[in-house]
Amino acid sequence: MKQQGNILLLSCYELGHQPFHLASLSAILRQAGYAPVAVDTAVESLTDEAIKRARFIAISVPMHTALRLGEQLARRIRAVNPQAFICLYGLYALLNAEHLLQGTIDAAIGGEYETPLLNLIQAQEQGSTLEIPGVYSREASSGPWIARTPFIIPERQQLPPLTSYARLQWGDEIRLAGYTETTRGCKHTCTHCPLTPVYNGRFFAVPVPIVLNDIRAQVEQGAQHITFGDPDFWNGPTHAMRILRSMHREFPELTFDATIKIEHLLKHQHLLPEMRELGCAFVVSAVESLNDLVLQRLKKGHTAEDVATICDIMDQVGVALRPSLLPFSPWETLESYLALLQFFEDRGYIEHLDPVHLSIRLLIPPGSAILDAPDRNEWLGKLDAADYTYRWQHPDPRMDLLQKQVAHLVEEGEQCKADPVETFFQVKALALAMQDQPFSVADAVQHYQKREVLPHLTESWFC
Structure with missing residues (x-):
């Protein structure tokens, strides 16, 4: 297994970023004496020759879209190299392991994946067949491995250059963007989040020197901006600010963005104000809805009142807030959906949104905490294992129809690079x-006054 190419590490989609989950795993394996080959299939070709040479193939699937692509890739690999051992790793691999193991893969890993995969x-x-903690296979159904990873600096030399990925656009300026993580997991247990059934409220801080060395390596590759991809950057605010202060001292022109809960922003x-001075271009926050029942x-x-308060605070501080939304759930109403739109229109926040x-629409993977909702019998259907989600129907049929129409509209708008303001009003x-x-x-569109290009990444946020 230690010959070059015996181990093949694949990524399918990581939100337009250079794939951190390949870089981290590659570093661990190289430290152990292996010579993995890493391929990001989102931006480079995977050859049949590379597949045939591999004995062990690990595919990163940290999110729903990546899993869909990853399972398709696994089928191709199985056809080209029937003897290869195929492992999917990431949150969605573990949640959907039972279905995936009935098809083309041999193992699934979730949680802190590096140690179980090694x-x-x-x-x-x-040739061992013993049960391995953290590995879900046909022979054993181990749960997630939630223990501190022996973090080392991610190995990025094999990955495509940063020019292959999303960039920061701020006004007329375009900057190369890197990506790193300062924590793993999350101390919160939002019911719709795939982290909840896997990490169950636990998180781990990546040592400051590891994060800073990873940032240095990306700056050497030309990065002018860093995305901190933690599920919540302020799970450990002292840790986060320590990293930012050190980063700013060394690279005062480097900007960054991060994802932070409304609760933590408050x-x-x-x-x-210090975040702004340290180079914060924008903050992503999971607003989800302005319907308080949905938020509960x-x-x-x-x-909803907290969201309005934070919008005011962020405007005063001068850091752009970019809300992420989940506007189609069983508890949203047509009236509250319209109120959500009106809120962003009235505040001049349309440009803050990716259409x-x-x-x-709410995804409910196997194991989701949403399955414990007290009113689930009113809307929950059966598990569609092939689509990695439980089916559900909104009590108001108009909402399901509206979601389909909006999804079609924004997809068309994305393809033709339509004006986001016009898409919003459509x-x-x-x-x-x-x-x-x-x-x-x-x-x-004619009467909407506020029109500006706020700082944002050139890849729209998808899950």
């Missing part, structure tokens, strides 16, 4: 049509 490779070398708002069901830890967020027109209310998109 142990699995070593077991394959030795609690630690005193840190926001999702256990988000904030209210795709107006279409996101979505509003669709929603108002469900109430038989007329609406002129052209008039709304």
Whole structure:
């Protein structure tokens, strides 16, 4: 297994970033004496020759879209190299392991994947069939491995250059963007989040020197901006700020973005002015909805009023807030969806949104905490294992129809690079049509005053 190419590490999609989950695993394996080959199939070709040479193939599937692509890739690999051992690793691999193991893969790993995957490779070398903690296979159904990873600096030399990935756009300026993580897991247990059934409220801090060395390596590759991809950058605010201060001292021109809960932005708002001074271009926050019943069901830890407060604070501080949304769930109503749109229109926040967020529908993977919702019998259907989600129907049929229409509209808009403001008002027109209310998109676009290019990544956020 230690010859070059015996181990093949594959990524399918990591939100337009250079794949951290390949870089981290590659470093661990190289430290153990292996010579893995890493291929990011999102931006480079995977040859049949590379597949045939491999004895062990690990495919990173940290999210739903990546899993869909990863399973397709596994089928191709099985056809080209029937003898290869195929392992999917990441949150969605473990949640959907039972289905995946009925098809083309041999093992699935979730949680802190590096140690179990290394142990699995070593077991394959030795021909061992013993159960390996953290590895879900046909022979054993181990749960996630939630223990501190022996973190080392990610290995990025084999990965495509940063020029192959999403960039930061800020006004007329375009900057190369890197990506790293300062923590793993999350101390919160939002019911719709795939982290909840895997990490169950646990998180681990990556040592400061490891993070800073990873940033240095990307700056050497030309990075002018860093995305901190933690599920929540302020799970450990002291840790996060220590990293930012060190980064800014060494690279004062380097900008960054991070994902932070509304709850944490409120609690630690005193840190926001310093965040701006340290180079924060924008903050992503999972607003999800402005319907307080929805927020309660999702256990988000904030209210609609909190969102309005944070919008005011972020405007005063001068850091752009980019909300992520989950506007189609069993508890959203047509009225609250329209109120959500009106909120962003009234605040002049349309440019803060990626239009795709107006279409996101709740996914309920196996093991999801949503399955414990008290009213689930009113809307929950059967598991569609092939689509990695439980089916559900909204109590108001208009909402399911609207979601399909909005999804189609924003997808078309993305493909033709449509004006996001115009797309927003087209979505509003669709929603108002469900109430038989007329609406002129052209008039709304003409009268919308605030038009500016806020800092954002050139890859829209998808899950």
